[in-house]
Amino acid sequence: MAYSVDYVVRETASNLWRNRLMSLAAVLTIAVSLALVGSALLIKQGVSVATSQWQGGTQLLIFLEPNATKAQTSAINDQLKASSAVKSYFYVNQAASYVEFKRLEANQPDFLSSVTQKDIPPSFRVALKDPAEAAAVGGIFNAQAGVMKVQYNRAAINTMLKISSIAQVVILGLATILLLSASVLILNVIRVAIFSRRREVTVMKLVGATNMFIRIPFMLEGLIQGLAGAIVAGLAVLGVRRLFGYIIHHFKAQLLSSFVLSNHDVLFTELFVLAIGTVVGALGSLLAVRRYLDI
Structure with a gap:
């Protein structure tokens, strides 16, 4: 052998x-x-x-400031609820956003260790009746108190x-x-x-x-x-x-x-x-x- x-x-x-x-x-x-x-x-x-994160027809992401108050969050929620352009929406709190963040950045341990749950912004995930209105609807919330930024990337x-x-x-x-x-x-x-x-x-x-x-x-x-x-x-x-x-x-x-x-x-x-x-x-x-x- x-x-x-x-x-x-x-x-x-x-x-x-x-x-x-x-x-x-x-x-x-x-x-x-x-x-x-x-x-x-x-x-x-x-x-x-x-x-x-865009599954379910979401065309708009409204990221709130990590330290946004309950009053500011409620005001945005009421506006979304009353808007005729909004088909559906849901709120993602800091805990759920942090879990999602850790999943997306799982291969960056050094970066993960430097970010805590308090640093992650909560958000509203919004589905519109007409996706073409994403920019217009986003502009309404972009300068609102408690909003950090608005993303509407669905077309892209x-x-x-x-x-x-x-x-x-x-x-x-x-x-x-x-x-x-x-x-x-x-x-x-x-x-x-x-x-x-x-x-x-x-x-x-x-x-x-x-x-x-x-x-x-x-x-x-x-x-x-x-x-x-x-x-x-x-x-x-x-x-x-x-x-x-x-x-x-x-x-x-x-x-x-x-x-x-x-x-x-x-x-x-x-x-x-x-x-x-x-x-x-x-x-x-x-x-x-x-x-x-x-x-």
């Missing part, structure tokens, strides 16, 4: 080095395609988080959803084409390796080597290529996540302020990318072995 393991490792490394340019091309193709897949997943997850959110959906389809389409190309590249790399060692394979068969013993180095070669490409893609996905964070926190993009990706989302994406890379590498090598290795 020790000899078998030594043989597999040595022959796999030899094959990879002998066909290093083609192997590198396969690894880079897998890396690019899986980086696109991972980025599409991050976009989907980020948009889902960013739109969570819808636009972002449409753009992100199109982007995801395009990105996943390109990624699929590249993954198929990577599988073909791996197949060709294994085919060349099999052709270059055809005499050795014949000798091994004559001395009684099992089919699996002959196949393993070739299959492991493709698996390593897929895994290497997936690791590079995983690093690229982490870079995309950092880019999102930089844009949000340094450019203060209002629309993207809740475009937050938790560590759980990123971990899921990384594991998915690694799994797909491994499958692509194994599938390409398996097809090559079944088609070109006559044993």
